[in-house]
Amino acid sequence: MSETDHAATDIDQRIEDVVEPGADLGPIAEALAHRRGSILAAWLKAAREQPFHAEHPDGAVADHIPVLLESIIAVLRQSTYRDDVHPPMDDAKVIAAATDHAQTRFEQGLGPVAIVTEFRLLRHEVGRALIDAAEDAPATDILAGQAVIDDALDGAATIGLNALSDRVENVREEFLATTVHDIRQPITLVTASLDLAARWLGEPEFDRDRLSGIVTDAVVAMNEINVMLDTLGDATRLAMGALEPDLEPARLDAIVSDALTLLDVETRQQISFEPSTDHLVGLWDAHLIRRVVSNLISNALKYSPRGGRIEVEVGRAADGIAQLEIRDHGMGLSTQEATSVFDRFMRADRARAEGIPGLGLGLYACRGIVAAHGGTIVLHSDGPGTGTTVVVALPLIEDDVEA
Numbered sequence: 234m235s236e237t238d239h240a241a242t243d244i245d246q247r248i249e250d251v252v253e254p255g256a257d258l259g260p261i262a263e264a265l266a267h268r269r270g271s272i273l274a275a276w277l278k279a280a281r282e283q284p285f286h287a288e289h290p291d292g293a294v295a296d297h298i299p300v301l302l303e304s305i306i307a308v309l310r311q312s313t314y315r316d317d318v319h320p321p322m323d324d325a326k327v328i329a330a331a332t333d334h335a336q337t338r339f340e341q342g343l344g345p346v347a348i349v350t351e352f353r354l355l356r357h358e359v360g361r362a363l364i365d366a367a368e369d370a371p372a373t374d375i376l377a378g379q380a381v382i383d384d385a386l387d388g389a390a391t392i393g394l395n396a397l398s399d400r401v402e403n404v405r406e407e408f409l410a411t412t413v414h415d416i417r418q419p420i421t422l423v424t425a426s427l428d429l430a431a432r433w434l435g436e437p438e439f440d441r442d443r444l445s446g447i448v449t450d451a452v453v454a455m456n457e458i459n460v461m462l463d464t465l466g467d468a469t470r471l472a473m474g475a476l477e478p479d480l481e482p483a484r485l486d487a488i489v490s491d492a493l494t495l496l497d498v499e500t501r502q503q504i505s506f507e508p509s510t511d512h513l514v515g516l517w518d519a520h521l522i523r524r525v526v527s528n529l530i531s532n533a534l535k536y537s538p539r540g541g542r543i544e545v546e547v548g549r550a551a552d553g554i555a556q557l558e559i560r561d562h563g564m565g566l567s568t569q570e571a572t573s574v575f576d577r578f579m580r581a582d583r584a585r586a587e588g589i590p591g592l593g594l595g596l597y598a599c600r601g602i603v604a605a606h607g608g609t610i611v612l613h614s615d616g617p618g619t620g621t622t623v624v625v626a627l628p629l630i631e632d633d634v635e636a
Contacts, residue, residue, distance in 0.1 A: 261363070261378035268362045269306070273299055275358045276351075276402065283354075285347040297337065298355060301330035305359075305385050309378060329390035345394055352390040356383060385437035416461050419454040441565035453497055460531055463524050468594040471601035478518035478605050482630060485522075485547050485555050492526040493545075495513040500534065506545040513547060513555040516630050521602045525610075528595045529559045529623050537563030555627045562620040571612045571621075575600045603627065 265272070276298060280286060304326035331352075338348045359382050363375055426447045433439040433447075470476040486508035493501055533543045543561050550556035566574065575596045596612075603610045608627040614620065 238591075250263045258309040258378050258381065261375065262306045264365075265302075265306050265309070265359065265362055268365070269299075269302065272302065272358045272362050275361070276355050278349055279354045279358065283350060285343060285345070285350075297330045297334035298351070301327065301334060301389060302355065302359070304330055305382060308385065309381060310519055319478060327385060327389065328374070328392055331392045334389075335392075335394065348395065349390045352386050356386040359386070416458060419457045419461070422454040423451045423458070426454070449497060452555075453500075456495060456497075457531075460524075460527055463530060464594050464598050467524060467598040467602060469522070471598060476605055478521055480518055480601075480606075482514050483517045483519040483522070485509070485515065485557060488517075488523050489545060489547060489557070491519075491528050492523050492530060495527060496530075497610075503534065503540060504530065504543045504545060509547045509548045509549075511555075513549065515555060515606070515627050517606055517627065518602075522606070522627070525599045526557065526559075526600050527626065528599050529625075532595060533559055533561035533563070533621070533623075537561045549629075550626055553629050555629050557625040557627070558622060560620065560622040565617045565619040565621055566612070566614040567616060571608050571614050574612065 236518065255369065276508075304324060308324050308327065334351075335348050338351065343351075360379060361381055363382070426456045428450070430444055430447050433444050467476065489506060493504060494504060496504070530543065530545065534541075536541065541562055543559065546558045547556075548556055596610075600610050601627055607625055608625060609623045613624065
């Protein structure tokens with residue numbers, strides 16, 4: 234028997250022990266149905282006030298909570314408890330709504346504690362609605378309805394956590410399989426370059442320029458591996474709901490400059506960048522934002538023709554908002570791809586067809602990091618072959634704060 238089945242069995246038994254024979258939950262169901270709108274509005278308000286939604290209140294949406302509430306009300310309508318019990322944890326719609334809500338929240342970056350909190354907030358709001366309905370039904374029926382609802386929502390939280398456990402394992406397997414496949418190419422390049430360098434060094438005479446070139450190739454490949462590993466780590470923490478920026482005052486132009494210093498001399502010559510005259514200081518995790526910049530520049534280079542120009546600009550988009558813009562003149566994207574490339578493991582069809590290496594996690598990680606800083610990231614392209622522009626907006630802090 235699975236953990237979910239054990240939980241459902243325990244909940245069913247508690248309901249049988251608590252609910253008195255003869256309780257009629259139909260009126261309770263109708264009272265809750267009548268108050269459905271106010272329950273969901275109160276739940277949404279309470280969810281938005283939680284610490285995990287405080288910085289991004291628009292991220293607190295109902296998702297599958299209305300379906301879960303309606304499914305529980307439907308169970309109450311079927312339950313008279315005169316002859317037998319209709320356990321809510323045997324209801325397919327209750328199980329599906331709990332699982333779907335937990336998995337949706339997981340994909341949005343919430344951790345298990347936050348997800349359970351949302352279920353418990355619903356339990357609290359339904360309980361308040363039941364108190365309001367107390368004058369319209371016998372106390373025994375109110376208590377019976379409360380018992381069913383409490384256990385149903387406790388069971389929903391348990392089911393949601395079990396579903397998350399399975400999802401986390403699947404995500405780990407996906408990350409591992411993707412990493413092993415895509416990181417092999419730069420590792421092969423490093424190994425081949427160093428083998429060749431060692432062979433040349435063993436010769437009585439060798440061409441120093443050729444040796445320098447092959448070592449540079451190895452360094453570039455190692456930098457690519459580091460970017461991949463950083464991206465993988467960021468994407469994993471995002472998927473697990475464990476990305477926690479270490480916020481300190483930082484200058485955007487300094488972060489961009491630091492990212493550019495990681496590139497080799499030849500690559501840097503492809504990039505135009507002038508630090509802004511504006512005082513662009515934000516309360517950011519400089520290391521995470523630098524990885525966003527590195528990832529976006531790496532993408533621009535990867536999807537551009539050899540030697541293609543990359544333009545990087547920073548400035549003030551509006552009061553209190555800094556803007557980073559990275560523009561290339563390469564492969565470009567369709568309208569659909571410009572939106573979907575932020576999904577995990579999503580890559581443009583042409584990139585796959587042309588064998589361009591990549592994890593399909595870079596933009597996913599960038600979006601999560603930027604969102605964790607209260608910012609936005611959008612991608613613009615006029616279509617295949619027209620180049621791509623990525624625009625990142627980040628909140629600034631007061632101008633008199635120095636970084």
